[in-house]
Amino acid sequence: MMGGLCSQLAALLLLLVVLPSPAHGAEESQDQTVFSRIIGGQDAQKGRWPWQVSVQKYDDKKHEYDHICGGSLISAQWVVSAAHCFHPPVSPAQYRVVLGAHQLLPLSPKPVLAEVQKIIPHPRYNRTSFVADVALVRLKEPVKSTFIRPISLPGASHQFRVGKKCWVTGWGNVEVTKPLQPPQTLQQLAVPIISTADCNKRYNTLNPRSPLGPERIKTSMICAGYMDMGSPKGFCKGDSGGPLACEQGGTWYLAGVVSWFLTRKVSGIVCSHPKFPGVFTRVTAYDSWIQEHVKGVGPLPALLQLH
Numbered sequence: 001m002m003g004g005l006c007s008q009l010a011a012l013l014l015l016l017v018v019l020p021s022p023a024h025g026a027e028e029s030q031d032q033t034v035f036s037r038i039i040g041g042q043d044a045q046k047g048r049w050p051w052q053v054s055v056q057k058y059d060d061k062k063h064e065y066d067h068i069c070g071g072s073l074i075s076a077q078w079v080v081s082a083a084h085c086f087h088p089p090v091s092p093a094q095y096r097v098v099l100g101a102h103q104l105l106p107l108s109p110k111p112v113l114a115e116v117q118k119i120i121p122h123p124r125y126n127r128t129s130f131v132a133d134v135a136l137v138r139l140k141e142p143v144k145s146t147f148i149r150p151i152s153l154p155g156a157s158h159q160f161r162v163g164k165k166c167w168v169t170g171w172g173n174v175e176v177t178k179p180l181q182p183p184q185t186l187q188q189l190a191v192p193i194i195s196t197a198d199c200n201k202r203y204n205t206l207n208p209r210s211p212l213g214p215e216r217i218k219t220s221m222i223c224a225g226y227m228d229m230g231s232p233k234g235f236c237k238g239d240s241g242g243p244l245a246c247e248q249g250g251t252w253y254l255a256g257v258v259s260w261f262l263t264r265k266v267s268g269i270v271c272s273h274p275k276f277p278g279v280f281t282r283v284t285a286y287d288s289w290i291q292e293h294v295k296g297v298g299p300l301p302a303l304l305q306l307h
């Protein structure tokens with residue numbers, strides 16, 4: 001339904017962190033691995049994505065918090081985000097999580113600001129291959145609110161059909177160096193799921209002899225987005241860690257965590273190349289790891305989902 005509108009609107013997606021990729025070696029010196037934000041989306045409807053959070057880090061020089069990544073609330077006290085958002089590691093005391101926000105500048109509606117107790121990046125997170133780019137963030141206090149809700153975790157065996165339209169949301173940049181303009185309204189973009197084989201095929205057109213091999217998109221990743229667009233659509237800096245949300249049978253599931261995409265450096269780094277889908281961490285692949293830490297969060301909705 002929103003797809004048509006999306007394609008009309010120029011502009012915004014949220015989450016990219018640019019990673020110079022020395023590990024890719026000389027062969028890939030033309031390529032840049034770019035961690036993500038949202039491009040070519042539209043303003044979200046207020047309250048539509050009640051699990052979306054903004055992970056913010058305190059800037060000692062500016063004496064204020066900066067939005068660094070997105071995340072998804074999966075229970076009253078736990079948020080799922082990306083491991084690369086917390087690299088290099090700093091004390092949890094330097095972060096806060098903003099829940100229930102629609103706009104970030106100024107923060108509205110009256111959001112909930114939560115302190116962070118603990119950050120658990122996946123122990124197998126690999127900064128070269130981006131495998132296991134997932135982190136758990138435990139809040140100091142459970143969230144109590146009627147308008148903030150967790151998104152359901154799909155069980156380990158849940159399949160998201162290729163072609164299914166899901167949604168990516170975030171407050172990331174609208175271009176590599178261009179932040180979302182105030183009031184920084186949450187952006188949303190509908191993205192179809194793309195098969196791992198097609199996604200690998202497309203990425204392999206960049207450099208088939210990549211040191212990462214012809215299968216750099218692992219089964220623990222999930223691709224979604226566009227491969228034949230005239231204008232960029234996808235995610236960018238600041239969207240990282242945010243949700244790829246898919247609705248099924250009236251329940252919204254966290255299918256992916258915004259992670260990365262690779263694009264050829266033609267005229268500088270672009271956030272979202274019209275021909276390359278975004279790559280997300282596939283949440284089902286990390287189900288048991290999440291369950292280990294977050295007891296009692298299953299495939300069933302933790303609360304009734306209103307969508």
Ligand SMILES: *[C@@H]1O[C@H](CO)[C@@H](O)[C@H](O)[C@H]1NC(C)=O
Nearest residue numbers: 126127128129130131211212
């Ligand atoms: C990370 O991934 C790269 C590329 O696949 C691999 O060569 C390297 O051994 C991995 N590092 C670890 C610590 O597993």
